[in-house]
Amino acid sequence: MTSHSSSADVDGRWDEEYDIICVGSGIGGLSGAITAASKGLKTLVVEKTSQFGGVTALSGGQIWSPANKYQLARGIEDSVEDGIRYIEALADGWANDRMTRNLFNTANEAVDFLEEKGVKFRMIPNLPDYYYPDLRPFAKQDGRYFDAEPFDLRRLGDGYRHKLRHKAWSSPEMAGITGRPEAQRQDCVYTGEALAGYFLQAALEAGATCRTNSPVTRLIRGEAEAGTSPRVTGVVVKGLDGGGREQRIRATRGVLLAVGGYDHNSALVHRYEGRFEPYGTLVFPGIDGDHLAMGADAGAAIATLPPSRSIVQRAVRTGIRRDEDVSSPTWDNEILAMYWPVGPHEIVVNRAGKRFADETFYPELHASLHVLDPVRHVHPHWPTWLIMDDNYWSSPMRRQQPGPPKEQCHVADTLDELATKAGINPLGLKSTVDRYNDMCRQGRDDDFHRGERPWVTSSLAFAPLGTSPLGPIEQAPFYATKLIQAFLGVGAAGLEINQHAQVVRQDGRPIPGLYAAGNSAARTDLGMMLQSGVTNLRGMVYGFLAAKHMADDGCRSRL
Template sequence: MSDKNLSRRSFLQAAGVTSAAVASGGLLASTGGAVSAQDVEWDRTVDVIVIGSGTGQLAAIKAATDGLETIVLEKAATGGGTTGISGGGIWMPNNYKMQEAGIEDSREEALEYLSRATFGQSTPELMEAYVDNCNVMLDFARSVGLEWELQSWFNDYYPEFPGGKVLGRTLQPVSTIEGASGGGALVQMMQKAGEEAGVEYLFETPAKKLVVNSDGAITGVIAESGDATLNIQARRGVILASGGFDHNEEMTVNFLRGPLYYPSAVRTNTGDGHKMAMALGANLRNMNESWGWPVFFNEEYGVSIPALAYEIGKPGTVVVNKRGERFMNESGAYDPATRTFYTYDNGTHEYVNIPGFVITDSANRNLYTLAYTQAGAEVPSWFVQADTLEELAEALEIDAEALVATVEQFNQYATEGVDPEFHRGESGFDKQTAGDPSRDDIPNSCMAPLTEAPFYGVKIWPGALGTCGGPQINGKAQVIDVWGNPIPRLYAVGNASGSPMGAGYPGGGATVGAGMTFGFIAVQDLESLESL
């Protein structure tokens, strides 16, 4: 990393800030909404402040490339946020790789698809802003060294919706980082591009409050570094890119539609940007939503593992609840699969599908991975193994009679190649992501009977890659207050905003793609502003 990545100590020394000076100013003790600009003595002035180093890095790169002095404040000791542990894909309708491959797409098809795939919780303004700017952003990203290739799976999650595509809209980054791929490579490549453009990165420096002037415009940020406070002025604007609120239990309990187990986002995602914006009167959108995916929980190491279609939807599996009943299309996309956990029984007053149980047999285990356990390998201690379905049900505390009946019915479906209950294997997504096209012994590439003992079972839970609700934004990525007015010079992107994807998850990379695109849009807007 270059000298632009200042340590906390060197930055504080350069700024002449001490803990005593902070205490005398009383800023750490200030309460309420934002800090008034007239009460702040600035330690540093830049053009643009980006809070967070995940998808927000694209905004920082754009600003610095265009000649704006830009600083990134990152709460963690290293950069990348949840983007850094993601697959790194971006959902880009009508992208250049589709055109090269001869895959037809259009603005009209993309908007038609989004209008359905966002399930009524986005707006035409946001959807049009995304579709009209995503490829402009992509061209810029390529100009700073970020190249892409078509991703062969996890494309549109609802390809049968009007305007949907089975292949082409999801791109994955081409890594130039030795030993890294996916999101890990993407954030490192973006940081390298940022450093080369002149972006300064401050790690272990969480933003705490926004500073507002007498006109209501955001003029800077109060951040903490060690025992001291940094007062950083922004001449053009501040971009919130601090991630979701997955690890803020108070917020997840109060906002999400139901319980969230073992979230996969980085632990620094505690809703910091949300709270800063809320303190200013920001309106909120999609706060009951998350980018859901089912997870296993490795009890041995205390970590969650994604339970996705390419494992739980492979031939020879079913997912059931404690009543022994199936409740999802196991081969379907992970976000809609997660929604199925939240069926509430108003007779017993419980979420009857939490936890779920993946049930499989030896034929499946010998062919496919499960919870990242290799095919044919000895299963970990937190799996349950039994010689009969009845014994398996007893060990998992599942209704044994119902489980046997469910598996018998599923086996008939698998033999016939049709799942009339959950339509497993019908969607192009199912076939592409979960199906095994090499199998010529089954009529449906996603389904095979469960007949070979021993049988295996393991719990799965409703988890999330990240929350996707936050401050309401408009098509310029400006944060909107409760009266419907933009808060001047404040922007929000990624999971620190009310997602332009609404209540849906259109396809693989929709979260990273939206964060990068709206970061690009935010910079385009703030570049039109006069410096304060």
């Protein structure tokens, strides 16, 4: 097991020295690296795995920010204050107002700076906020989303182009550039890969040193002074750049932890997420909660949110296993595929055979899983099953989202037989399907308004023309597969930070020389809110703020 204990800098021996060390190469670590290196600081990025980009590369690549420059350039009225009020309405009292305002009041400054350094953004048109029109006037119909332009991998050169993490579902359709010349180029990547690509290129061009296969095993700290925590002065890296021995690397200004969540650490998942079985993760091995272990050893406060508002998706099994031999909670290394039940001829039901949410809107679906029956003390909506008929397999949506392999499903000629095989109440399933089919014929889901939310309809712009989220379940044979709760690198727990992205102790005082960004930082700025694009925004802004603060001469570690 890897040790994450911190050690005092007793003998002062160092193998290398930098001003700033960024641990992790997602948008948080790379934003910090771009900012620091651009300010003339000697900067090192160390990535635990063999590829750069982190969870950012696996994301949809969206950034959500109110009153952003791309929105205002199109004449769309908005204000940062309206965006903050929208967040506060969703936070349910769990957000720190100062942190919320700090995040969104800094966003435009960070965007301007990063754009100057070569990151190319563009607005995503016609995509409303999650909760539009419910939370008008603070929710907006258009303009708050932007992402990166398609990225040409040749920009990275031969030494780095093959080190950028890829995902299977990036496509011109998803990126909204079908018909443009770059859509035909094999060297182009889109969405999260493009975002990570631009940030990696900008970090390299700014002069940052970026290394893969370089896991940090512990923080190094100096001696404590009266009334303060010991300063973090460096890190120990095991097998730097794939080598065999540990190296002590000094950071004269500070260390930025931006290593994602803790998806592959089953103990932390159980502790902070209230583990539902079956569960797994959609991210690569290496997201182990290293920041929590190292931060705790340095005296950091760990802040948590209720797991019902964690960013969790539904997933299906693929039957494909990873090449890596890793210890993880993901089905004995079986790769999972994110599944969005938005097509026709499919519904999601609980063990009683009942629908319980709008399947097309994941925040509603996930929160419903955490409903507790206070009398029987059970979660009535977990486990949950995807129910399909034979028409499902020929739906045009299958070309965009393959779904579960047939061999992973229960199959039966009748719904009664299917329910018995899957462990679902037969009478409940039959009545649910009958009612759902009636609503499909009427063209409206009166129970949960499936597919009616503006964000859902806009997000389905990539779907084949004429595809409806409603479609009856009537053609035998019928299929059922148990859905999996799948984490995405964003947990309920993280290191608590202040407005400079400094990691703080339980008493609120900062730990000198230690910073956190992205999914490693607790979501005290957002509270219970879920809104796509904010995760990437947080990484970008807090990496930027951390590096700015470290660039101050007053943050130099004592010699």
